[in-house]
Amino acid sequence: xxxxxxxxxxxxxxxxxxxxxxxxxxxxxxxxxxxxxxxxxxxxxxxxxxxxxxxxxxxxxxxxxxxxxxxxxxxxxxxxxxxxxxxxxxxxxxxxxxxxxxxxxxxxxxxxxxxxxxxxxxxxxxxxxxxxxxxxxxxxxxxxxxxxxxxxxxxxxxxxxxxxxxxxxxxxxxxxxxxxxxxxxxxxxxxxxxxxxxxxxxxxxxxxxxxxxxxxxxxxxxxxxxxxxxxxxxxxxxxxxxxxxxxxxxxxxxxxxxxxxxxxxxxxxxxxxxxxxxxxxxxxxxxxxxxxxxxxxxxxxxxxxxxxxxxxxxxxxxxxxxxxxxxxxxxxxxxxxxxxxxxxxxxxxxxxxxxxxxxxxxxxxxxxxxxxxxxxxxxxxxxxxxxxxxxxxxxxxxxxxxxxxxxxxxxxxxxxxxxxxxxxxxxxxxxxxxxxxxxxxxxxxxxxxxxxxxxxxxxxxxxxxxxxxxx
Amino acid sequence: xxxxxxxxxxxxxxxxxxxxxxxxxxxxxxxxxxxxxxxxxxxxxxxxxxxxxxxxxxxxxxxxxxxxxxxxxxxxxxxxxxxxxxxxxxxxxxxxxxxxxxxxxxxxxxxxxxxxxxxxxxxxxxxxxxxxxxxxxxxxxxxxxxxxxxxxxxxxxxxxxxxxxxxxxxxxxxxxxxxxxx
Numbered sequence: 001x002x003x004x005x006x007x008x009x010x011x012x013x014x015x016x017x018x019x020x021x022x023x024x025x026x027x028x029x030x031x032x033x034x035x036x037x038x039x040x041x042x043x044x045x046x047x048x049x050x051x052x053x054x055x056x057x058x059x060x061x062x063x064x065x066x067x068x069x070x071x072x073x074x075x076x077x078x079x080x081x082x083x084x085x086x087x088x089x090x091x092x093x094x095x096x097x098x099x100x101x102x103x104x105x106x107x108x109x110x111x112x113x114x115x116x117x118x119x120x121x122x123x124x125x126x127x128x129x130x131x132x133x134x135x136x137x138x139x140x141x142x143x144x145x146x147x148x149x150x151x152x153x154x155x156x157x158x159x160x161x162x163x164x165x166x167x168x169x170x171x172x173x174x175x176x177x178x179x180x181x182x183x184x185x186x187x188x189x190x191x192x193x194x195x196x197x198x199x200x201x202x203x204x205x206x207x208x209x210x211x212x213x214x215x216x217x218x219x220x221x222x223x224x225x226x227x228x229x230x231x232x233x234x235x236x237x238x239x240x241x242x243x244x245x246x247x248x249x250x251x252x253x254x255x256x257x258x259x260x261x262x263x264x265x266x267x268x269x270x271x272x273x274x275x276x277x278x279x280x281x282x283x284x285x286x287x288x289x290x291x292x293x294x295x296x297x298x299x300x301x302x303x304x305x306x307x308x309x310x311x312x313x314x315x316x317x318x319x320x321x322x323x324x325x326x327x328x329x330x331x332x333x334x335x336x337x338x339x340x341x342x343x344x345x346x347x348x349x350x351x352x353x354x355x356x357x358x359x360x361x362x363x364x365x366x367x368x369x370x371x372x373x374x375x376x377x378x379x380x381x382x383x384x385x386x387x388x389x390x391x392x393x394x395x396x397x398x399x400x401x402x403x404x405x406x407x408x409x410x411x412x413x414x415x416x417x418x419x420x421x422x423x424x425x426x427x428x429x430x431x432x433x434x435x436x437x438x439x440x441x442x443x444x445x446x447x448x449x450x451x452x453x454x455x456x457x458x459x460x461x462x463x464x465x466x467x468x469x470x471x
Numbered sequence: 472x473x474x475x476x477x478x479x480x481x482x483x484x485x486x487x488x489x490x491x492x493x494x495x496x497x498x499x500x501x502x503x504x505x506x507x508x509x510x511x512x513x514x515x516x517x518x519x520x521x522x523x524x525x526x527x528x529x530x531x532x533x534x535x536x537x538x539x540x541x542x543x544x545x546x547x548x549x550x551x552x553x554x555x556x557x558x559x560x561x562x563x564x565x566x567x568x569x570x571x572x573x574x575x576x577x578x579x580x581x582x583x584x585x586x587x588x589x590x591x592x593x594x595x596x597x598x599x600x601x602x603x604x605x606x607x608x609x610x611x612x613x614x615x616x617x618x619x620x621x622x623x624x625x626x627x628x629x630x631x632x633x634x635x636x637x638x639x640x641x642x643x644x645x646x647x648x649x650x651x652x653x
Contacts, residue, residue, distance in 0.1 A: 026618045050525075088523045158557075158558065160557060162560070163550040163573060163576060166575075172580070173575065176583045177586075180583065181587055198616045198617065215599055216599065219510045220520035220525065221510065221516070222597045223518075223521065224521035224525070225596055227595070228529050228531050228532065229531060229593035232586075233589050240579075240582045243579070243582075316472060391576055424494075447514060447515045448515070451516070453649065458492050459492065461496060
């Protein structure tokens with residue numbers, strides 16, 4: 001049976017290769033391990049890291065001033081009590097979802113093309129979640145006090161968090177998501193760190209990689225437990241990632257604000273997260289594969305598949321917009337109807353129509369193979385998708401809040417320079433972490449890609465008992 | 472049948488193979504020849520090798536399932552205790568034991584406990600981190616994480632006899648047979 005499946009898979013990989021021709025174990029290992037082990041610090045990499053560090057500096061400044069002055073330095077007001085802080089939180093956490101989709105859900109579906117992009121997509125997840133987590137923490141103004149509102153620990157005041165609040169569910173969901181993503185990523189790294197240890201030429205690297213690889217030696221029994229653990233982690237990450245953005249959507253859907261109180265929010269948020277996440281994976285993968293000459297490992301087949309996932313999830317999101325509009329009308333509720341009318345024709349109508357144009361109209365170019373196979377178009381489109389998904393959160397949050405039930409409380413929202421500095425700063429944090437990752441960690445899962453080679457398939461003669469007793 | 476047991480300071484004999492199929496065939500022949508204390512080392516997972524050599528599957532899934540229940544109960548009892556017993560609050564006249572609201576944190580803790588058990592349990596059952604292992608004494612073994620495949624028959628095996636085992640490994644098509652110092 002297993003042989004049959006392999007035969008089918010290699011037949012499909014021949015037609016659309018997920019790995020370039022002429023590769024062997026050594027060539028794959030060499031091209032990936034050369035980056036962390038080599039002494040080369042390419043000029044482009046240094047420039048990228050410096051840009052990231054500049055952003056990181058801005059972030060520190062923005063956080064420092066915020067802690068000094070409080071959140072009034074932001075543009076948030078009454079009634080727009082949630083603005084850039086929550087927009088950026090949802091945007092970043094959504095981006096992370098593609099990494100988990102690639103590393104976990106596609107693993108369960110035995111999609112072999114995921115193997116060469118899983119490692120850095122997962123790194124993207126972890127760094128995006130780190131950026132996301134800053135916002136809810138800092139929007140409390142005094143994060144050191146937020147500890148006892150958010151985490152259930154026995155404090156001297158005898159206070160406990162309000163477990164009926166979606167905001168507390170969010171704390172559990174996001175912190176679990178961050179922890180499990182890091183654990184899954186580290187487990188996936190162990191065999192490749194052992195490869196780094198064995199190939200390192202400098203003593204420092206040998207000691208560092210030796211300690212990090214935990215003495216991994218690749219024995220059959222270890223690999224067996226390792227594969228079982230990876231499969232379990234994938235099986236756990238799958239419901240986890242779907243729950244995380246559902247819970248994020250509960251932050252809105254459980255409230256009674258028109259435009260937020262909608263049952264379609266959880267699936268619509270999850271699809272939007274995966275859509276924007278694949279946009280970010282493409283934004284990262286397209287330059288990386290050409291900069292580090294990894295075209296034979298991250299092939300056009302990968303770009304094509306990711307474009308298709310983007311098209312599918314983008315259409316789900318567009319359906320979500322349609323349903324939002326339909327139920328706004330069908331509810332026959334004057335506040336719901338006004339909210340929609342205000343979104344479409346009010347002062348922020350430009351953001352709504354730009355969003356609809358990108359996610360419901362422009363996305364259809366992905367039906368064309370000539371677009372999916374054109375790297376320049378795909379790169380530009382991936383940036384546009386990231387912008388559109390940011391706009392989506394802006395539309396949902398700001399247009400729903402700024403004109404609520406009572407006309408006397410209406411107001412306009414405009415972000416301040418500190419808002420932009422904080423947002424740009426998290427991009428700096430992301431870029432810094434990603435550039436460090438690219439240089440010091442093998443960014444493609446070497447051992448998994450080895451299994452894609454035809455010579456990695458083994459044949460066990462029929463009749464040989466290979467099924468152990470279920471001990 | 473044990474002759475000339477020269478085992479002092481010897482962990483076992485290591486045979487090097489070039490291909491995945493080569494080590495699978497060699498392991499099957501070694502098992503057929505009666506060896507049991509042996510281990511295969513490969514640069515990527517070959518699930519068949521565990522079935523051939525060790526013939527048993529890990530208990531890790533059961534451990535994870537057990538910890539999943541622990542996580543769920545931890546999450547639920549934490550919330551029940553805090554919201555009903557320790558710090559009951561009247562919010563809009565709702566009862567304190569609002570169990571549907573407790574589902575999400577219980578669910579997240581179920582996953583958290585299971586995932587940590589899967590990762591830490593895998594490492595613990597594998598005996599990792601392990602700073603020293605005799606196989607690393609062989610210089611060629613550094614290729615086990617790149618492109619070579621190794622089969623080690625341990626000196627503790629009842630059928631182990633240095634010379635015979637060495638020629639047996641040669642006969643399996645090994646590219647080289649090395650002594651593994653303890």
